[in-house]
Each structure stands twice: as structure tokens, then as C-alpha cells.
Amino acid sequence: MLRVVSHHHAGHSSGSPFDVVVLAHDERHLRRKVLALRNGLDVLVDLPEAIAFHHGDLLVLEDGRSVEIIAAKEQLYEISGQNGLHLMQLAWHLGNRHLPAQIEETRIVILRDHVIKSMLEGLGAKVSEIVEPFQPVRGAYHGTHSHGHGQGGHSHDDGHHHHDHSHQPSHHHD
Template sequence: MIIESVIGNVATLEKRALHVERVYLKSDDLVKRIQRVVTDHGKELGIRLRENKDLIDGDILYIDEKNMIVISVKDDDLLTIMPTSIQQMGEIAHQLGNRHLPAQFEGNEMLVQYDYLVEELLRQLGIPFKREKRKVKQAFRHIGHSHD
């Protein structure tokens, strides 16, 4: 089966008693428009999205009267940064920007993929953080640039 578009998301779907098969993806794979995947029931699928849109946790790839196939994002190894002041937020945002490290925000927390150098920097700066396995809602986007 070839999937060319996302039907919807389970977060906005009216509740129905359907059998759910899951495709488990790493957050890095959410940005891939073309990929071969296998459901937790062993069904092989090809994903070839017509629209240039990232997948997100809960996206529905297939649905009929009895079954649906849904994207589930695997947990990432993250540093969850919890600055206690605008000063700390500015310091760490500047440092992460210099490293071109993508970040996401959830409430008052800044999430970055685990990096031992960033962990050491946070310790040096005295900025509260924790390392944890956690599911992110969307892929971390690396944005290229040059200093020309």
C-alpha cells in the first residue's frame, strides 16, 4: 500500500471503536516525504506524500470502517531546559543559536536533543535542566545557513 496523503489526526477525530495499527517513527523521520515503513502488525507501507508537510504524532495514514493506521513518535533523548529568568533564557538561547541547535518550546520548557556539550554548558551556566526520554510533537528542524 502506498500512502500519498495524511487523512487527519487522532487528536481531532471523533472517538470511534476502531482497531489501531501503529507506525513507530523517530522524530527525525517525520520530515521525510518518501519512506518505507512497517506497522506494529508487520504490514509494509510506502509513504510518498504529495504535500510538502511534516508528519506529526497521531497522523492517520489509513482508515476504513474497522481499522486505522496511525503515526506514533518514539521517545527522544532530550535535555529539558527550565530557565528561571529571562536572563537565563537569553543566555542559553544565544548559546544554542551559536551552535545551530534546533529547539522546541512546551510551556516554560525549552527542549533540545541530547548533546553532552550542551549538558556541560548548562551546568557551567547554572541553568536548571533534566535529561529525559520524551516524545516530541514534531521533528527538530535543522536550518542551514552560511556566514558569507
């Protein structure tokens, strides 16, 4: 089986990919995994550290060929507010629940969850069902690169960040 030995971020390489792999948002955080390409070939991703890939990034195989990552279309909610400030308040309520969210200037996009939809509508948001690629903001503790560990004696593991970040629907309703 061919191995993925390196990668390029979208727009940073020449040549065209020979195949593509379609991955949902939670499948694009890769370190070691077998991926099935669209045309049927399996490849082994085997990277020294986990990397959060984005739509359009390329995986480079040991034979030099590349595979483009395509963000899968997902069942989502598009949230709009009454104005910019209202949208920021809605983002705060969502962030408080540690939900993956794609935050844009005029809308927020989240995975469908009827409990959250009811909460948002109760806060005056307009919530619509959409199907498109989902590209949530990467959390500060997703750790694709380590920044500043051990500098100035400040450790990131200070006991304050032990939330459950498995993105399962939460079962504790406020």
C-alpha cells in the same frame, strides 16, 4: 505493498486507526519512504511533497484504512532556567547552534549532547536527563509548504541561508 495516499492532522478524522507507526523526531518528515507498522505490515508513503508530521497525525492508505503516527520516546535533556528571561537567553544560545529544540513556557528540551550540556550548565541552566517524545520547533527553512515565492521579486534563496541543517552533532566547538 499498500501505499499511503493522504493524511489527516491529529483530531481531524473519524474512525480509528488499524495500526500505528512509531517514529523519532527526525523520521517524521516524510515524502517517500517505506514504513514498518507495529504489527508487521510495510506501507509505502508516497506523497507529492514532504510533510512534517506530528504525534497523533494519521496516514491514510489506498484501501481507506488509517495508521496513527506515534512520537517515539527519545533520550533528551530537559533544560530549565532561573526565570523566564534566563530561559529565553538559553534558547538564544541553542538557536545560535541550529540545534533542534522543543521550546515550552517553562523548559526547553533538546537531544542529549554532553558538550551542549556543559555549555548550558556554564550559563547557569539546570539540565536533567529525560526520556519522552521529542517535538522540536520546525525551522522556517524546513519547507513543508511554500509561502510567497516570487511575490514582489523576493526570493528565499538569497545566499544567506546555506547553513548545514543536517542534524548531526556539530564538530566545530566554540
